[in-house]
Amino acid sequence: MVGSYSPAQVTDWLLPGRDLFLAIHILGVACFAYIVARRLVPLLRAEPDPRFDRPWARLAKVCKFWLGQWKHPRYKTAGTLHILIFAGFILLATRAFTVLMVGVSGNFVMPGLSGEFGHVYNLTTDYAATIVFVCMVVAAVRRLVFRPARYEVPARFGKAHRADAIFLLALIAILMVADSLFAAARAAAQAQQGQPAEWLAVLSLPWMLQIVFASSSLLTLCNVYFGAYLLHEVTFYFLLCYRPFGIQFHVETSLFNVYFAKLERGTLKPVKWGVSDEGLDQVKSFGVKTFEDFTWKHMLDFYSCADCGRCSDNCPANTVGRPLSPRFLSIKARDYAYRHYPMFGRAGNGKPLVGNIYSEDEIWSCTTCGACEEECPLLVEYIDKIVDLRRGMVDDGNVPQSLQKPLKALESRGNPYGKLEKKKADWAHAGDFQQHCHVKTLGKSDVAETLYFVDSITSYDDRLQSIGRATAKILDHVGEDFGILGATEKDSGHEARRFGEELLFAALRDHNLAAIKASGVKRIVTADPHAFNALKHDYKTIPPVEHISQVIAREVKAGKIKFNPVENGNRIYTYHDPCYLGRHNQVYDDPRDVLDAIPGLKRVEMTRSRDRSFCCGGGGLMLFYEAKEEQRMGVKRVQMAVEAGASVIVTACPFCMVNMEDAIKVAGLEGKMTAIDLAELVDQQIAREGPKPT
Ligand code: SF4
Numbered sequence: 001m002v003g004s005y006s007p008a009q010v011t012d013w014l015l016p017g018r019d020l021f022l023a024i025h026i027l028g029v030a031c032f033a034y035i036v037a038r039r040l041v042p043l044l045r046a047e048p049d050p051r052f053d054r055p056w057a058r059l060a061k062v063c064k065f066w067l068g069q070w071k072h073p074r075y076k077t078a079g080t081l082h083i084l085i086f087a088g089f090i091l092l093a094t095r096a097f098t099v100l101m102v103g104v105s106g107n108f109v110m111p112g113l114s115g116e117f118g119h120v121y122n123l124t125t126d127y128a129a130t131i132v133f134v135c136m137v138v139a140a141v142r143r144l145v146f147r148p149a150r151y152e153v154p155a156r157f158g159k160a161h162r163a164d165a166i167f168l169l170a171l172i173a174i175l176m177v178a179d180s181l182f183a184a185a186r187a188a189a190q191a192q193q194g195q196p197a198e199w200l201a202v203l204s205l206p207w208m209l210q211i212v213f214a215s216s217s218l219l220t221l222c223n224v225y226f227g228a229y230l231l232h233e234v235t236f237y238f239l240l241c242y243r244p245f246g247i248q249f250h251v252e253t254s255l256f257n258v259y260f261a262k263l264e265r266g267t268l269k270p271v272k273w274g275v276s277d278e279g280l281d282q283v284k285s286f287g288v289k290t291f292e293d294f295t296w297k298h299m300l301d302f303y304s305c306a307d308c309g310r311c312s313d314n315c316p317a318n319t320v321g322r323p324l325s326p327r328f329l330s331i332k333a334r335d336y337a338y339r340h341y342p343m344f345g346r347a348g349n350g351k352p353l354v355g356n357i358y359s360e361d362e363i364w365s366c367t368t369c370g371a372c373e374e375e376c377p378l379l380v381e382y383i384d385k386i387v388d389l390r391r392g393m394v395d396d397g398n399v400p401q402s403l404q405k406p407l408k409a410l411e412s413r414g415n416p417y418g419k420l421e422k423k424k425a426d427w428a429h430a431g432d433f434q435q436h437c438h439v440k441t442l443g444k445s446d447v448a449e450t451l452y453f454v455d456s457i458t459s460y461d462d463r464l465q466s467i468g469r470a471t472a473k474i475l476d477h478v479g480e481d482f483g484i485l486g487a488t489e490k491d492s493g494h495e496a497r498r499f500g501e502e503l504l505f506a507a508l509r510d511h512n513l514a515a516i517k518a519s520g521v522k523r524i525v526t527a528d529p530h531a532f533n534a535l536k537h538d539y540k541t542i543p544p545v546e547h548i549s550q551v552i553a554r555e556v557k558a559g560k561i562k563f564n565p566v567e568n569g570n571r572i573y574t575y576h577d578p579c580y581l582g583r584h585n586q587v588y589d590d591p592r593d594v595l596d597a598i599p600g601l602k603r604v605e606m607t608r609s610r611d612r613s614f615c616c617g618g619g620g621l622m623l624f625y626e627a628k629e630e631q632r633m634g635v636k637r638v639q640m641a642v643e644a645g646a647s648v649i650v651t652a653c654p655f656c657m658v659n660m661e662d663a664i665k666v667a668g669l670e671g672k673m674t675a676i677d678l679a680e681l682v683d684q685q686i687a688r689e690g691p692k693p694t
């Protein structure tokens with residue numbers, strides 16, 4: 001009877017229990033292996049991606065982001081549900097294996113899980129099964145009734161996968177119920193037969209079911225016991241084999257996706273791994289044009305996307321109605337892979353992705369702000385893919401009209417405005433400025449310890465030149481021996497690279513690298529986060545680079561910079577994190593520490609701050625791109641500052657400044673809101689002896 005028999009010992013079915021369950025195991029495992037092997041086909045045809053280095057750093061990522069579910073609490077309800085389900089799955093893995101083995105070996109006990117420890121483990125997993133079951137119900141109700149906005153699918157991106165999600169939730173719930181029925185029927189039968197019964201955790205699902213079965217006949221218990229077992233077996237293998245067809249494939253792939261995730265922020269994938277810059281001339285086709293041009297890791301990303309919508313929920317392009325939602329970059333590519341790499345038959349058709357599954361505007365709409373990657377709990381990467389798709393379009397001569405002129409100007413003059421090189425240092429020779437602050441132009445006669453890398457927008461834009469002057473005055477105030485490259489400096493090429501113009505970027509970089517080397521400087525400072533990111537991550541063999549906010553914070557701490565109190569105590573300041581200073585380079589505290597060191601300055605945080613900062617609309621060439629959008633990103637950001645109760649937005653990036661000042665006008669907030677760069681504010685507030693320099 002149930003208490004002493006295991007499913008392996010059933011003899012009154014078509015096949016003996018052991019044979020039946022062994023057949024199910026073999027069939028289930030074989031189907032799963034076949035399906036996974038087919039899913040691996042495109043990865044084997046993909047571009048290489050060297051992600052097998054630094055195993056300890058990768059394991060640390062797995063511990064933090066996969067096992068530790070680090071990013072999930074950023075969304076409280078969904079995050080808590082996911083953590084509970086994940087913990088339940090981890091705990092239940094051994095129990096599920098034990099249950100499966102009982103079908104072929106009646107007395108199977110997992111090594112280490114006998115005796116008292118085994119009882120404790122069983123009690124724990126009773127609760128785990130119950131919690132997972134409840135979470136499935138809650139998740140289904142959320143998807144069906146409350147329907148959080150981020151799960152919805154706008155018509156332009158295809159159809160919702162809601163039915164798939166609900167079906168999978170139902171399968172997991174059935175698995176938990178089958179597991180609990182099996183344990184409950186066995187315990188109830190053991191009790192009825194006076195055998196020592198397995199303890200069931202009080203108030204758990206098996207415990208409640210055991211109470212329901214207390215007065216059932218042994219025959220009923222027997223049927224429930226073997227029926228539940230069969231249901232468990234079939235559901236388990238069906239779920240295992242069904243997951244690689246939908247969004248739940250991430251259950252299998254996420255561990256690998258996190259292990260192979262990118263280790264460095266702010267960096268960009270080279271055009272082709274294994275091809276040096278010198279070898280780029282020999283590359284026949286740049287970037288991603290067909291699905292097979294993605295790297296295997298990027299394809300693994302597509303398989304691993306859980307369709308949770310967090311990336312798109314935080315994507316500024318999506319928020320302002322641009323035709324881009326990062327989640328759908330993954331979903332559309334995954335659907336493409338499933339369609340063109342079928343389970344049976346020939347695979348792949350090599351159709352261009354842009355024009356078939358992606359639109360041009362979709363790919364140009366990204367500001368490379370990194371909010372999507374910051375948010376993704378599974379570390380799915382987007383920027384490298386978007387840049388690779390742009391490289392493919394640039395290679396085909398497919399560049400938006402509005403970008404053609406600045407790109408040509410970058411090529412011919414070294415700046416996107418087409419201004420003369422000899423005017424690059426004009427900001428440093430303006431009016432009274434040079435009487436108070438002498439800025440050396442490094443070259444044959446002038447040398448310095450530190451290079452102030454100014455970059456194009458600060459050098460040429462009349463409004464933003466004041467950031468250049470403020471930066472120079474601060475460096476001068478702290479006694480830094482510094483100079484600029486002047487006419488020799490070309491654009492850092494940061495945005496050219498992110499717009500897919502790799503060769504143009506390489507030319508700009510090589511020119512600047514030679515100039516920097518010739519100047520003999522020992523370190524570099526810049527006030528432009530885009531230049532900062534380029535110099536730090538895109539250039540190689542270069543002296544250490546700092547953003548001016550880091551220099552100021554250090555000098556404030558060292559006592560070399562002291563501040564006068566703010567004159568208007570009614571003003572409320574808020575700090576806007578530039579994407580390439582914050583998210584891409586993790587400089588969050590230094591600018592805030594500087595602001596907090598100014599006496600009388602009242603500061604508030606916007607809801608979206610630090611790593612959740614909302615992009616102002618993008619820098620560099622984004623200023624020239626005419627995006628299709630319902631609202632400007634800058635306007636949205638300024639509204640966030642208003643909601644926080646601020647009247648002054650402080651930023652630390654000349655591009656943010658342009659976008660913010662523009663947005664303040666567009667939003668009709670002139671007179672109520674102002675924007676200022678951190679360097680400008682510091683320069684205003686520095687306590688100097690003698691007359692204040694202008
Ligand atoms: S990419 Fe990441 S954040 Fe975006 S939907 Fe997929 S799993 Fe969620």
Ligand code: SF4
Nearest residue numbers: 315366367369370372
């Ligand atoms: S990088 Fe920014 S703009 Fe681009 S897809 Fe991600 S969140 Fe959206």
